[in-house]
Amino acid sequence: MNEIAPMEQFSNSPVEAACARAPVGLLAELTHRCPLQCPYCSNPLELERVNTELTTAEWQDVMRQAAELGILQIHLSGGEPTVRKDLEDIVEVAAKAGLYTNLITAGVTLTRDRLKKLKDLGLDHVQLSIQDVDEANAEKISSYKDGLAKKRQLGKWVRELDMPLTINAPIHRLNIENLPNIINFAVELGAGRIEVANIQYYAWALKNRASLMPTRAQVLKSAEIVEEAKERLKGIMVFDFVVPDYYAKTPKPCMGGWGRGIMNVTPQGRVLPCHAAESLPGLEFDNVKDKRLADIWLNGQAFQKYRGTSWMKEPCRSCPRAEIDFGGCRCQAMAFTGDAANTDPACSFSPHHAAFVAAAEQESAVPKPPAFVYRRMSAAKPVPAK
Amino acid sequence: MNAEATPRTRTIITPASQPAMPPHIKFRHDAGRGRWHVLAPERVFEPDPIAIEILKRCDGVRTVEQIANELAKDYNAPLQEILTDTISMLQELSDKGVVKA
Numbered sequence: 001m002n003e004i005a006p007m008e009q010f011s012n013s014p015v016e017a018a019c020a021r022a023p024v025g026l027l028a029e030l031t032h033r034c035p036l037q038c039p040y041c042s043n044p045l046e047l048e049r050v051n052t053e054l055t056t057a058e059w060q061d062v063m064r065q066a067a068e069l070g071i072l073q074i075h076l077s078g079g080e081p082t083v084r085k086d087l088e089d090i091v092e093v094a095a096k097a098g099l100y101t102n103l104i105t106a107g108v109t110l111t112r113d114r115l116k117k118l119k120d121l122g123l124d125h126v127q128l129s130i131q132d133v134d135e136a137n138a139e140k141i142s143s144y145k146d147g148l149a150k151k152r153q154l155g156k157w158v159r160e161l162d163m164p165l166t167i168n169a170p171i172h173r174l175n176i177e178n179l180p181n182i183i184n185f186a187v188e189l190g191a192g193r194i195e196v197a198n199i200q201y202y203a204w205a206l207k208n209r210a211s212l213m214p215t216r217a218q219v220l221k222s223a224e225i226v227e228e229a230k231e232r233l234k235g236i237m238v239f240d241f242v243v244p245d246y247y248a249k250t251p252k253p254c255m256g257g258w259g260r261g262i263m264n265v266t267p268q269g270r271v272l273p274c275h276a277a278e279s280l281p282g283l284e285f286d287n288v289k290d291k292r293l294a295d296i297w298l299n300g301q302a303f304q305k306y307r308g309t310s311w312m313k314e315p316c317r318s319c320p321r322a323e324i325d326f327g328g329c330r331c332q333a334m335a336f337t338g339d340a341a342n343t344d345p346a347c348s349f350s351p352h353h354a355a356f357v358a359a360a361e362q363e364s365a366v367p368k369p370p371a372f373v374y375r376r377m378s379a380a381k382p383v384p385a386k
Numbered sequence: 387m388n389a390e391a392t393p394r395t396r397t398i399i400t401p402a403s404q405p406a407m408p409p410h411i412k413f414r415h416d417a418g419r420g421r422w423h424v425l426a427p428e429r430v431f432e433p434d435p436i437a438i439e440i441l442k443r444c445d446g447v448r449t450v451e452q453i454a455n456e457l458a459k460d461y462n463a464p465l466q467e468i469l470t471d472t473i474s475m476l477q478e479l480s481d482k483g484v485v486k487a
Contacts (some may be wrong), residue, residue, distance in 0.1 A: 006394060100412060193427055193483070235397055
């Protein structure tokens with residue numbers, strides 16, 4: 001049974017033909033509000049304000065349009081999606097439209113009653129993110145007190161209500177040594193799936209890269225730990241392992257290829273080919289307030305810009321992997337080389353690859369990493385060192 | 387926190403197993419794309435024609451042996467071979483969390 005390129009996994013297999021007609025997944029960033037301040041947040045540095053968010057009716061219309069377009073799965077995300085009081089109204093419409101609904105939550109704001117209600121309305125799956133299983137460290141990473149206990153409680157409720165649970169564990173320098181305990185935590189909670197997701201360095205994570213980047217040795221060790229656990233927990237817990245591409249030889253097929261399988265709607269209703277696409281110059285993003293989702297997907301300038309392979313330059317253009325990894329990630333190419341149409345520097349054929357790897361090696365070797373710039377609505381200022 | 391992993395165990399598929407898809411697994415025909423999909427947590431699978439026939443019969447009542455018998459009849463194929471293939475496919479699906487038995 002073939003798997004269609006999923007959200008979180010950057011596999012080496014080409015995206016299935018099923019994507020050609022329509023995307024399979026839509027990431028709905030319902031809000032950028034979040035009680036946590038993780039320094040690797042994938043939201044943009046310029047967070048969108050509450051008074052600019054789409055209304056309930058507008059989000060409900062996005063759900064209906066998504067189903068009509070052929071989208072199969074909706075990932076309700078943020079920020080923290082549960083801070084929207086109308087989450088139930090959005091889930092209800094999404095489920096009725098036939099979408100597979102996935103709630104991506106930090107798990108510190110949801111009550112049992114509300115979770116039960118979401119389940120009754122048709123919520124299919126809960127993905128709970130954790131910062132670490134060491135309380136003090138979790139607090140340091142998220143800048144939020146007692147989060148771990150709340151997360152553990154939510155995980156228990158999810159299982160009590162007989163809903164499937166995924167633990168999402170973003171991995172970086174500050175928690176990579178705790179990986180075995182993180183895996184055990186997921187098993188104890190009864191998760192059927194775990195994402196051991198090394199941080200991808202965009203937006204806040206790129207800003208904090210020097211504080212977050214693990215060493216190559218740590219990454220190799222973590223891969224061994226995952227391999228061992230995968231075998232030991234076969235049939236008990238499914239693993240997704242996302243490697244940090246700074247230490248890879250070939251780039252990830254970012255988003256399964258630009259404009260190929262996934263679309264992203266921001267709190268304000270802007271439709272992006274990936275959540276970091278606003279960091280690229282020269283793209284025009286349509287808004288669901290102005291245009292139909294299907295029109296944006298098929299004809300939107302931002303979706304057309306890097307779709308397929310015709311935009312590629314060398315070494316991508318003549319590369320046998322051109323339709324496997326699609327030149328990697330446009331945002332990383334832009335951030336590191338200054339041209340979004342360049343090969344992703346994670347690729348060993350990129351002339352920037354050596355400098356890219358060196359940056360990771362140098363930063364991860366610094367004994368005392370710099371203080372975090374926490375994810376905040378206000379201007380991003382570093383926290384003074386104590 | 388150093389507790390050992392909880393003693394949940396891997397399900398081993400046998401001829402007597404009665405496989406079914408749990409409620410959060412959606413096995414659907416996608417009319418727009420003209421194909422079947424299995425929707426799972428953050429996963430979309432595309433079952434091949436044999437997997438489709440097996441999954442259609444995973445109702446929690448029929449045993450693996452009964453499923454294999456039906457398929458052997460429908461496809462005029464040797465039962466033992468079909469049984470072996472069915473078990474191996476269901477074991478894979480069980481390990482992915484798509485069926486329970």
